[in-house]
Amino acid sequence: xxxxxxxxxxxxxxASSSVGNSQSPGLKTYFKTPEGRYKLxxxxxxxxxxxxxxxxxxxxxxxxxxxxxxxxxxPPTPTGSSSASGVRSAAARLLGGGNGSRxxxxxxxxxxxxxxxxxxxxxxxxxxxxxxxxxxxxxxxxGTFLIFNVGDxxxxxxxxxxxxxxxxSIHFSNSNPVCHAFDADAKDGHDxxxxxxxxxxxxxxxxxxxxxxxxxxxxxxxxxxxxSVNSSRCTSVAWAPEGDGAFVVTHADGNLYVYEKGKxxxxxxxxxxxxxQTQFSVAHARxxxxxxxxxxxxxxxxxxxxSFSADGAYIATVGRDGYLRVxxxxxxxxxxxxxxxxxxxxxxxxxxxxxxILTGGEDDLVQVWSMDERKVVAWGEGHNSWVSGVSxxxxxxxxxxxxxxxxxxxxxxxxxxxTQLLLWDLVMDELVVPLRRPSGGSPTFSxxxxxxxxxxxxxxxxxxxxxxxxxxxxxxxxxxxxxxxEPLSDLxxxxxxxxxxxxxxxxxxxxxxxxxxxxxxxxxxVLSNSLKEKPLLSSKVGSYKQ
Amino acid sequence: xxxxGSKLEKALGDQFPEGERYFGLENFGNTCYCNSVxxxxxxxxxxxxxxxxxxxxxxxxxxxxxxxxxxxxxxxSQICSQKKKTGVIAPKRFVxxxxxxxxxxxxxxxxxxxxxxxxxxxxxxxxxEKESRATKxxxxxxxxxxxxxxxxxxxxxxxxxxxxxxxxHKNFQGILTNETRCLRCETVTARDETFLDLSLDIEQNxxxxxxxxxxSSTETLNAEDKFFCDKCCSLxxxxxxxxxxxxxxILVIHLKRFKYIEQLSRxxxxxxxxxxxxxxxxxxxxxxxxxxxxxxxxxxxxxxxxNHGHYVSLVKSHNHWLFFDDENVEMVDESAMQTFFGSxxxxxxxxxxxxILFYExxxxxxxx
Numbered sequence: 001x002x003x004x005x006x007x008x009x010x011x012x013x014x015a016s017s018s019v020g021n022s023q024s025p026g027l028k029t030y031f032k033t034p035e036g037r038y039k040l041x042x043x044x045x046x047x048x049x050x051x052x053x054x055x056x057x058x059x060x061x062x063x064x065x066x067x068x069x070x071x072x073x074x075p076p077t078p079t080g081s082s083s084a085s086g087v088r089s090a091a092a093r094l095l096g097g098g099n100g101s102r103x104x105x106x107x108x109x110x111x112x113x114x115x116x117x118x119x120x121x122x123x124x125x126x127x128x129x130x131x132x133x134x135x136x137x138x139x140x141x142x143g144t145f146l147i148f149n150v151g152d153x154x155x156x157x158x159x160x161x162x163x164x165x166x167x168x169s170i171h172f173s174n175s176n177p178v179c180h181a182f183d184a185d186a187k188d189g190h191d192x193x194x195x196x197x198x199x200x201x202x203x204x205x206x207x208x209x210x211x212x213x214x215x216x217x218x219x220x221x222x223x224x225x226x227x228s229v230n231s232s233r234c235t236s237v238a239w240a241p242e243g244d245g246a247f248v249v250t251h252a253d254g255n256l257y258v259y260e261k262g263k264x265x266x267x268x269x270x271x272x273x274x275x276x277q278t279q280f281s282v283a284h285a286r287x288x289x290x291x292x293x294x295x296x297x298x299x300x301x302x303x304x305x306x307s308f309s310a311d312g313a314y315i316a317t318v319g320r321d322g323y324l325r326v327x328x329x330x331x332x333x334x335x336x337x338x339x340x341x342x343x344x345x346x347x348x349x350x351x352x353x354x355x356x357i358l359t360g361g362e363d364d365l366v367q368v369w370s371m372d373e374r375k376v377v378a379w380g381e382g383h384n385s386w387v388s389g390v391s392x393x394x395x396x397x398x399x400x401x402x403x404x405x406x407x408x409x410x411x412x413x414x415x416x417x418x419t420q421l422l423l424w425d426l427v428m429d430e431l432v433v434p435l436r437r438p439s440g441g442s443p444t445f446s447x448x449x450x451x452x453x454x455x456x457x458x459x460x461x462x463x464x465x466x467x468x469x470x471x472x473x474x475x476x477x478x479x480x481x482x483x484x485x486e487p488l489s490d491l492x493x494x495x496x497x498x499x500x501x502x503x504x505x506x507x508x509x510x511x512x513x514x515x516x517x518x519x520x521x522x523x524x525x526v527l528s529n530s531l532k533e534k535p536l537l538s539s540k541v542g543s544y545k546q
Numbered sequence: 547x548x549x550x551g552s553k554l555e556k557a558l559g560d561q562f563p564e565g566e567r568y569f570g571l572e573n574f575g576n577t578c579y580c581n582s583v584x585x586x587x588x589x590x591x592x593x594x595x596x597x598x599x600x601x602x603x604x605x606x607x608x609x610x611x612x613x614x615x616x617x618x619x620x621x622x623s624q625i626c627s628q629k630k631k632t633g634v635i636a637p638k639r640f641v642x643x644x645x646x647x648x649x650x651x652x653x654x655x656x657x658x659x660x661x662x663x664x665x666x667x668x669x670x671x672x673x674x675e676k677e678s679r680a681t682k683x684x685x686x687x688x689x690x691x692x693x694x695x696x697x698x699x700x701x702x703x704x705x706x707x708x709x710x711x712x713x714x715h716k717n718f719q720g721i722l723t724n725e726t727r728c729l730r731c732e733t734v735t736a737r738d739e740t741f742l743d744l745s746l747d748i749e750q751n752x753x754x755x756x757x758x759x760x761x762s763s764t765e766t767l768n769a770e771d772k773f774f775c776d777k778c779c780s781l782x783x784x785x786x787x788x789x790x791x792x793x794x795x796i797l798v799i800h801l802k803r804f805k806y807i808e809q810l811s812r813x814x815x816x817x818x819x820x821x822x823x824x825x826x827x828x829x830x831x832x833x834x835x836x837x838x839x840x841x842x843x844x845x846x847x848x849x850x851x852x853n854h855g856h857y858v859s860l861v862k863s864h865n866h867w868l869f870f871d872d873e874n875v876e877m878v879d880e881s882a883m884q885t886f887f888g889s890x891x892x893x894x895x896x897x898x899x900x901x902i903l904f905y906e907x908x909x910x911x912x913x914x
Contacts, residue, residue: 252881301880302881322825341827341836342823342825342826342827342838343823343824343825343826344823344824362753362821362823362824362825363755363823363827364753364755364756383756384749384751384752384753384756385751385752385753385756385821386753386821386823417751417753417819417821418751418752418753418756419751419890468835468836469827469829469836485890485891486890486891487751487819487890
């Protein structure tokens with residue numbers, strides 16, 4: 001126990017620097033961006049002495065979960081007053097569809113989580129750490145929690161408390177938990193998914209776990225028991241946005257399963273043998289009582305990560321074979337995709353408006369895929385090792401955008417095994433394809449012999465081969481900052497902070513400049529500013545049916 | 547040993563590749579440096595095939611003609627002609643020959659696997675060149691037609707006679723261009739040099755991609771280290787960079803894990819975490835397309851210091867990964883590779899680190 005007395009806003013920077021020095025010698029406790037300094041606010045970790053590596057190590061992933069007031073009223077219809085809907089859309093943006101269904105998602109990617117109250121609570125962060133713990137003592141109220149896995153344990157920390165240690169740990173005796181996801185809109189209480197190394201999956205109520213004093217999972221629904229459907233490692237779990245309790249689980253053998261929450265999978269859950277391992281195929285369960293309800297065979301080798309678009313219409317997968325694939329979720333169809341420059345892809349994330357997908361992987365590149373253009377529009381060069389986490393910043397508003405659609409700018413971040421957090425700006429105007437060699441021919445006229453060359457760059461097929469280094473515009477990072485001493489595994493943007501996690505289970509929370517400098521009053525301003533400047537985004541996200 | 551062999555056979559079942567042999571190699575006292583490299587070379591299929599071809603085409607050599615090449619060919623042919631599919635072989639003659647040829651390897655001390663690989667390949671080249679000269683055939687008509695990748699020219703400023711391109715060269719040799727730009731007159735001096743492997747400096751928490759990038763990055767020559775510009779006829783500040791002019795078919799990457807620490811006046815092992823992908827592209831080449839490679843072998847150094855420890859190797863054969871530890875051969879999952887990346891902490895119990903990586907150009911796979 002190094003320190004933990006939350007003593008008000010004045011101390012936040014002092015506290016954070018002491019945190020930084022004690023944990024990570026040689027690492028700075030802030031980084032500069034054009035909009036100001038991001039400061040290390042606090043850290044979350046696991047009790048060092050209590051690590052269980054009975055089943056080997058597991059890479060830490062983080063899920064940020066927001067619980068609402070306990071009486072789980074049915075949400076109001078979206079015909080509220082204008083101010084109410086405005087706040088709701090802000091909350092939607094706050095919750096950010098960009099992270100989609102990554103294990104590190106902010107409430108399951110399905111933005112519309114009515115986190116109005118939640119956002120005001122985050123606004124009080126650093127001021128009321130003591131009241132935070134008081135409020136959560138019986139866990140009936142609202143609260144924001146960090147869920148992360150280390151070894152054979154899932155830890156839960158109170159996000160709004162400066163206490164470093166988790167408030168709850170859940171041990172798994174049979175296998176390591178490796179991925180998790182949270183759905184703030186869950187209807188019947190089961191809002192947390194946990195996937196295991198053994199392939200088993202559980203759905204539970206987060207609140208119920210918090211209220212229980214034991215170290216075991218309580219009230220869990222068990223899926224794929226003992227790997228009865230698929231015995232390979234879980235790689236990712238995600239709630240389908242607007243999916244009415246449906247969720248998907250991916251495995252290390254290239255299969256994805258769609259489950260329905262709360263449905264007992266006692267019926268025969270076997271699926272036909274996959275005829276061609278190299279081809280995408282969907283099989284539906286023979287019995288209507290079966291859970292999972294369908295199996296998607298996606299690729300050879302592991303599916304490493306998945307991400308739903310914010311509206312739930314599309315699901316993106318990345319895997320060992322290096323391909324990004326985008327599927328129409330309801331039609332169960334492969335829409336498009338592309339191969340990495342080389343090596344496996346490890347992570348992916350959608351932009352809030354569904355126009356871009358970020359991927360990162362073993363070629364050290366952050367790749368930007370355009371859904372409109374169906375091509376890779378940029379490669380971000382800046383990591384010195386594999387890219388393990390990517391995310392658009394859903395709260396970033398370009399200072400120059402002012403409704404000018406042409407120069408829409410996106411801010412995104414990436415974390416890598418080089419221990420660095422990188423921030424990037426994507427300005428579509430500035431993306432210029434490098435000069436083509438004369439022999440390359442013009443892309444617009446695909447006639448004669450020249451077409452052969454061009455066709456290999458933008459083939460008509462669904463899955464495109466890896467682009468060539470000289471054909472893709474390059475981005476350079478705005479900021480590159482070493483944030484941990486260990487390789488990083490995850491990244492989350494919240495309205496007031498950026499969270500970084502390393503593989504070994506240490507999490508750092510970096511306050512955004514506005515919140516570092518003027519914590520008490522800024523959150524409201526940012527909220528209204530962002531609403532003004534991004535009508536497109538907020539209206540889009542705000543249009544969720546509730 | 548029979549039990550271990552059958553275990554591997556059982557693990558592979560009917561997937562056991564036809565005609566393939568998986569044999570462990572006996573250790574004659576710290577000869578793991580040799581065994582690990584031999585396994586990597588044996589499963590370098592184009593190299594193995596050409597060596598066996600050479601073996602059958604040469605008349606059975608008398609003992610007087612015995613050299614490292616014939617010993618290696620003999621060993622490889624011994625392995626691949628075994629009746630059993632798995633087992634253990636004693637590379638006795640080969641190891642004796644190595645010790646005879648090079649006193650460095652004569653002791654029972656821990657040896658450096660990379661030094662051994664380097665010695666072996668250069669020795670093979672020398673023997674082949676000597677043979678070619680002995681048969682008095684002109685270089686053009688010998689086994690060295692122009693390389694598949696296009697003509698090789700301008701080697702070493704053309705001061706030497708046109709060098710012979712042996713099949714060892716064809717597999718392992720690439721060409722680097724060392725470009726130096728005088729900062730005064732802007733003249734670029736390019737000097738080509740051949741390589742059989744690339745030795746890369748490593749950094750903590752980096753990737754092979756990043757190490758390769760650093761290898762080709764621009765370096766400024768100044769202060770004590772100025773460059774003599776022929777045009778300016780004086781020492782000038784200059785910028786120097788290495789480009790890969792011709793990527794090799796088999797790209798051998800040596801991670802410089804053993805570093806001389808001046809303060810300690812001794813070598814120290816760097817256990818840095820350096821990740822290596824199963825696929826790789828070289829983009830810093832001068833060729834049109836980015837050349838693509840897949841990883842097929844890793845020589846792993848086990849141990850915390852440079853003067854002791856153990857070598858093992860991981861080898862890909864017919865889409866399965868195999869783990870060779872002297873006599874023992876096991877099947878491993880591809881995902882086991884990550885346990886050999888190294889450690890992000892200085893003091894660690896993990897001492898098994900990837901040391902030499904063997905990548906094969908994708909274009910040559912399938913043709914062999």
